[in-house]
Amino acid sequence: MLARLLWLALLSTLVLSSGSTAKAKAPDPTKPPGDAKELAAAIDRHIAHRWTETGTEPAPLADDSEFLRRVYLDLAGRIPSVEEARTFLADRRSDKRARLVEELLGSSRYIAHFTTVWRMLLLPEAGNNFQVRLQQPSFEAWLKQMIVRNAGYDEIARELVTMPLNKGTELDIFLGAGSPTPLAFYAAKEFKPENLAASTARVFLGINVECAQCHNHPFAEWKREQFWGYAAFFAGIKSRRTQDLLLPDKEVQDKRELVIPGTERVAQARFLDGAEPVWKSKSTNRVTLADWMTGANNPYFARAAVNRLWAYFFGTGLVDPVDEMVGGDHRPSHPELLDVLAHEFAAHRFDIKFLIRAITASRPYQLTSASTHPNDAPARELFARMPLRGLTAEQIFDSMAIATGYRDSGGGDDLLSNIFGGQRSARSEFLTRFANQPERATEAQTSILQSLSLMNGKVVAAATSLEKSETLSAIVESPFVSTEDRIETLYLATLSRKPDAKEMSRSVKFIRDAGKRGKGSDKEALADVFWALLNSPEFIVNH
Amino acid sequence: MSRPSVRLSRRDWLKLSTAGVIGYSMSGWLENLANAASPERKRSCILLWMNGGPSQMDTFDLKPGQANGGPYKEIATSVPGIKISEHLPKIAKHMNDMVLVRSMRTKEADHGRATYQMRTGYLPGGPVHYPTLGSLLSKELEMPGAELPSFVSIAPYRFFSPAAYNPGFLGPRYAPLVVGENQQSLIAIPGRQSNYEDGLKVQDIARPEGVSAEREAARIGLLREMQDDFLQTRSALPSESQRSAYQRAVTLMHSRATKAFDLDEEPKQLRDAYGRNLFGQGCLLARRLVEQGVPFVEVTLSNVENLTLGWDTHISNFESVKKLSQVLDPAWATLMSDLKQRGLLESTLIVWMGEFGRTPKINDNRGRDHWANSWTTVLAGGGIKGGQVVGKTSADGMEVTDRPISTQDFLATIAVALGIDIKKQNRSNVGRPIRIADPAAKPIQEVLA
Numbered sequence: 001m002l003a004r005l006l007w008l009a010l011l012s013t014l015v016l017s018s019g020s021t022a023k024a025k026a027p028d029p030t031k032p033p034g035d036a037k038e039l040a041a042a043i044d045r046h047i048a049h050r051w052t053e054t055g056t057e058p059a060p061l062a063d064d065s066e067f068l069r070r071v072y073l074d075l076a077g078r079i080p081s082v083e084e085a086r087t088f089l090a091d092r093r094s095d096k097r098a099r100l101v102e103e104l105l106g107s108s109r110y111i112a113h114f115t116t117v118w119r120m121l122l123l124p125e126a127g128n129n130f131q132v133r134l135q136q137p138s139f140e141a142w143l144k145q146m147i148v149r150n151a152g153y154d155e156i157a158r159e160l161v162t163m164p165l166n167k168g169t170e171l172d173i174f175l176g177a178g179s180p181t182p183l184a185f186y187a188a189k190e191f192k193p194e195n196l197a198a199s200t201a202r203v204f205l206g207i208n209v210e211c212a213q214c215h216n217h218p219f220a221e222w223k224r225e226q227f228w229g230y231a232a233f234f235a236g237i238k239s240r241r242t243q244d245l246l247l248p249d250k251e252v253q254d255k256r257e258l259v260i261p262g263t264e265r266v267a268q269a270r271f272l273d274g275a276e277p278v279w280k281s282k283s284t285n286r287v288t289l290a291d292w293m294t295g296a297n298n299p300y301f302a303r304a305a306v307n308r309l310w311a312y313f314f315g316t317g318l319v320d321p322v323d324e325m326v327g328g329d330h331r332p333s334h335p336e337l338l339d340v341l342a343h344e345f346a347a348h349r350f351d352i353k354f355l356i357r358a359i360t361a362s363r364p365y366q367l368t369s370a371s372t373h374p375n376d377a378p379a380r381e382l383f384a385r386m387p388l389r390g391l392t393a394e395q396i397f398d399s400m401a402i403a404t405g406y407r408d409s410g411g412g413d414d415l416l417s418n419i420f421g422g423q424r425s426a427r428s429e430f431l432t433r434f435a436n437q438p439e440r441a442t443e444a445q446t447s448i449l450q451s452l453s454l455m456n457g458k459v460v461a462a463a464t465s466l467e468k469s470e471t472l473s474a475i476v477e478s479p480f481v482s483t484e485d486r487i488e489t490l491y492l493a494t495l496s497r498k499p500d501a502k503e504m505s506r507s508v509k510f511i512r513d514a515g516k517r518g519k520g521s522d523k524e525a526l527a528d529v530f531w532a533l534l535n536s537p538e539f540i541v542n543h
Numbered sequence: 544m545s546r547p548s549v550r551l552s553r554r555d556w557l558k559l560s561t562a563g564v565i566g567y568s569m570s571g572w573l574e575n576l577a578n579a580a581s582p583e584r585k586r587s588c589i590l591l592w593m594n595g596g597p598s599q600m601d602t603f604d605l606k607p608g609q610a611n612g613g614p615y616k617e618i619a620t621s622v623p624g625i626k627i628s629e630h631l632p633k634i635a636k637h638m639n640d641m642v643l644v645r646s647m648r649t650k651e652a653d654h655g656r657a658t659y660q661m662r663t664g665y666l667p668g669g670p671v672h673y674p675t676l677g678s679l680l681s682k683e684l685e686m687p688g689a690e691l692p693s694f695v696s697i698a699p700y701r702f703f704s705p706a707a708y709n710p711g712f713l714g715p716r717y718a719p720l721v722v723g724e725n726q727q728s729l730i731a732i733p734g735r736q737s738n739y740e741d742g743l744k745v746q747d748i749a750r751p752e753g754v755s756a757e758r759e760a761a762r763i764g765l766l767r768e769m770q771d772d773f774l775q776t777r778s779a780l781p782s783e784s785q786r787s788a789y790q791r792a793v794t795l796m797h798s799r800a801t802k803a804f805d806l807d808e809e810p811k812q813l814r815d816a817y818g819r820n821l822f823g824q825g826c827l828l829a830r831r832l833v834e835q836g837v838p839f840v841e842v843t844l845s846n847v848e849n850l851t852l853g854w855d856t857h858i859s860n861f862e863s864v865k866k867l868s869q870v871l872d873p874a875w876a877t878l879m880s881d882l883k884q885r886g887l888l889e890s891t892l893i894v895w896m897g898e899f900g901r902t903p904k905i906n907d908n909r910g911r912d913h914w915a916n917s918w919t920t921v922l923a924g925g926g927i928k929g930g931q932v933v934g935k936t937s938a939d940g941m942e943v944t945d946r947p948i949s950t951q952d953f954l955a956t957i958a959v960a961l962g963i964d965i966k967k968q969n970r971s972n973v974g975r976p977i978r979i980a981d982p983a984a985k986p987i988q989e990v991l992a
Contacts, residue, residue, distance in 0.1 A: 125667065125668055129655045129656070129667065129704070130654060130655045130702065130703055130704070131655070188668070189668070190668075195668060198669075202670065208670070208973075243857070243912070321973065321974060323670060323973070369777055370776040370777055371776055371777070371778070372776070387779060388777055388779040388780075388781045388782055389781070390781045432701075432705065435705065435709075440972075442779070442780065442781070443714075443780055443781075444780070444781045444784075445714045445715045445716060445780065445781065445784035445788070446715060446781075446784050446785045446788040446789070447715030447716065447718045447788055448692060448718075448720065448788055448791050448792045448795060449718065449720060449721065449746075449747075450715065450788065451785075451788045451789045451791075451792035452745070452746070452747040452748060452792050452795070452796070453746075453747050455747070455750075455789075455792065455793075455796075456747040456748065456749060456750055456751055456796075457746075457747045461751035461752075465751075465753070502772075503772075506765075506768065510761070510765055513761075514758075514761065517757065524758060525761075528758060528761065528762040528765065529765065531762055531766075532762050532765045532766040532769055533769070535766050535789070536766060536769040536770065536773065537769075537770055537773050537774070537777075537781075537782045537785040537786065538769070538773050540785060541777075541781045541782055541785070543777060
């Protein structure tokens with residue numbers, strides 16, 4: 001334990017004494033890795049240190065219900081069922097939170113959810129490109145395979161960057177829909193070196209070099225030569241266009257230079273930190289690039305990965321925005337912590353689950369999102385309170401489905417339905433209605449159409465109808481159950497918690513008042529309580 | 544350990560400035576504020592979106608007698624010297640209120656990318672989520688306290704590029720109210736009748752079957768209490784915007800302004816004149832919405848009954864364009880005269896465009912393929928000087944020979960015609976502020992009134 005503290009202190013002084021934070025340090029491979037619990041403790045120490053420094057009082061810890069719902073949404077992409085909630089809340093073991101995390105990490109829900117999470121990061125073009133949408137299922141199949149075997153983040157990046165590109169045909173794409181390949185990534189960037197460069201730099205290195213494509217970056221250090229030198233790694237990629245699709249052609253190996261557009265200068269392939277590549281005869285351009293990117297000496301890769309995952313769980317990265325970690329004005333809020341996280345992540349072979357275990361076990365992740373004073377809002381970068389985060393369309397629908405027992409009655413989600421029209425599945429329509437999530441989950445907003453859809457739409461109407469909803473009628477009709485118990489079940493189903501005294505008495509009064517309206521109205525009133533809960537902000541927000 | 548710097552970055556400064564926190568800015572927003580307070584009626588825009596890429600050589604820029612001219616004849620319009628397709632006789636009579644931009648020269652000939660580019664002004668693929676034209680412009684034109692949303696999209700076909708219909712970094716507040724989308728997707732299916740009567744209503748505006756008005760009021764009351772409780776301890780953008788969106792939604796549900804969607808209020812002859820089809824009735828709805836003060840309405844014409852490809856005429860170009868013209872012509876012409884009769888044409892700008900044009904060269908299937916090198920868009924109505932042609936194409940239609948116009952030039956022209964300051968900035972999702980029109984955009988001065 002003491003050795004660990006000394007090691008961390010040593011690392012901190014090393015970083016402090018290195019002066020400007022503009023040049024990042026590579027993780028030190030000679031230090032032994034700790035385990036997830038130790039990393040969680042390190043997170044706690046670094047975050048608490050700044051609280052002390054700034055005189056900030058952190059929010060209290062979240063209660064079991066709050067933690068339960070949060071961790072289910074973050075790891076499984078949906079809220080817990082009533083059963084799952086009851087089981088967790090009744091569990092008396094002191095380590096139940098960590099156990100829950102393990103359970104979720106081992107579930108198929110984790111795989112499905114994180115396939116979506118990484119796909120949204122790597123393939124944002126699906127929203128505006130029909131070919132990409134065609135190829136999205138194959139891309140997800142590939143991602144899923146990687147996540148199923150918990151491939152390291154470096155493996156995922158490597159497979160993506162070094163994917164062999166050969167001559168493709170339209171049939172490959174139309175018939176091969178669903179067979180795993182990350183080809184969609186390349187199609188989305190139109191097989192162009194400059195697009196692949198900008199995208200891989202942003203996603204994997206946290207470096208936004210886009211402006212530098214055309215001129216020297218106004219805010220940051222990047223120069224045009226650097227950009228095109230990096231793009232030159234992709235110089236050999238070729239493609240051809242048919243009437244409807246963009247297809248790969250066989251890559252020209254060993255093409256390592258690009259003419260900078262609008263000039264006569266030629267940029268040779270060069271890494272973004274200025275280092276010159278050492279070309280080995282057996283390694284192609286992109287393999288050389290992937291080696292550098294995921295290698296022990298790369299100062300950006302681990303930091304960018306860790307920062308993104310931090311931003312996923314906390315709504316804000318340790319460097320914000322997550323795409324601009326180097327150069328410009330953006331200093332890390334906790335530089336030593338970022339270094340520690342990056343080092344440990346690399347030392348654990350970029351094991352995503354390891355990092356998730358550490359973050360979810362840390363104190364900042366377990367703080368409540370409730371504030372005691374309305375004007376009391378500590379700076380986000382202090383992580384002194386969990387912020388509110390919006391949900392993705394998939395999370396909303398899947399949570400709605402589990403809360404209400406909704407089953408899709410039919411309709412096509414498939415490509416043909418999309419192109420030629422016709423009935424789409426309710427999930428598909430819902431996802432379209434609720435698409436357009438912002439860059440930051442903390443800035444999610446609701447639109448009027450979304451509100452109307454949740455208040456009056458088919459899905460919620462069926463789910464809150466006594467005739468159509470099995471789940472609801474089970475809650476309402478089961479004999480020998482008190483009104484209070486029914487209300488409690490409705491709250492557990494939607495908000496994963498029990499109602500407090502004020503809420504309980506308000507709900508009971510609501511049902512009694514309705515009962516005066518006539519026979520059967522008290523049952524309708526229960527359905528209406530269910531309706532109100534599904535439409536409440538607490539349901540639609542991750543807190 | 545060092546403290547964080549409190550010096551504002553240049554970007555933070557711009558953020559605070561455009562939010563009105565700092566007392567002055569570089570964009571002249573003080574002057575804009577003064578204009579907004581003026582009692583003059585703000586302009587409206589109706590975008591007629593021709594999804595699929597309509598053929599310019601068979602609509603507004605014919606080359607009769609040329610090798611690739613095709614079988615259509617030219618007809619005279621109400622402006623001597625300007626001739627258009629014989630299948631657009633009604634709209635020809637309104638040429639004195641129209642401007643033909645025959646020299647569009649853009650580079651994208653892919654449906655998805657071109658749709659995104661023509662509707663946002665930018666190419667897709669970067670980290671910035673650009674707003675669609677309707678969101679961008681309606682934000683500048685909206686009147687405070689209006690009950691109807693300020694951007695309505697009638698029967699869109701979003702498949703090529705869903706992101707091209709999004710409010711992007713402006714947020715869901717500026718998302719379009721969409722009606723008739725299912726109807727649009729049903730048209731293409733052979734044998735299916737699209738029901739435009741019910742299809743053009745706002746979905747989910749009515750409470751569900753089996754729920755009485757009393758119940759609805761009671762449960763909305765309960766919901767309000769839950770919202771207020773939650774916001775006591777969790778006040779942040781996601782929760783605040785939820786409460787505010789619900790308030791506006793409930794207002795809309797009970798608002799008489801939604802009667803604008805009841806087309807049965809219109810006389811039968813007028814509905815016939817627009818054309819008893821999705822696009823025709825959509826144009827009628829657009830007129831009603833503009834009358835109610837909605838500043839931006841778009842109506843999509845993608846296809847008509849029993850055609851497979853709509854405007855995307857890779858096959859049988861001439862038969863298809865004729866059928867589409869026969870729907871387009873009466874709808875647009877009636878819209879123009881209808882607006883004129885009500886004194887609304889002067890304050891309503893109509894924009895006609897697709898994502899690109901079509902090849903002058905006719906392919907082996909008697910079709911024309913995608914073409915962005917030399918094509919046509921049209922402006923009509925208020926804010927412009929009608930009766931002119933901008934630019935020229937070569938005799939064979941392959942090149943722009945005079946006055947090439949880019950996407951940004953065209954969209955900037957629209958904004959200026961609507962009285963909007965194109966230098967005004969919005970904060971994007973990557974923090975960088977972005978002007979309404981790109982600094983390099985050159986509005987077409989000769990058409991601006």
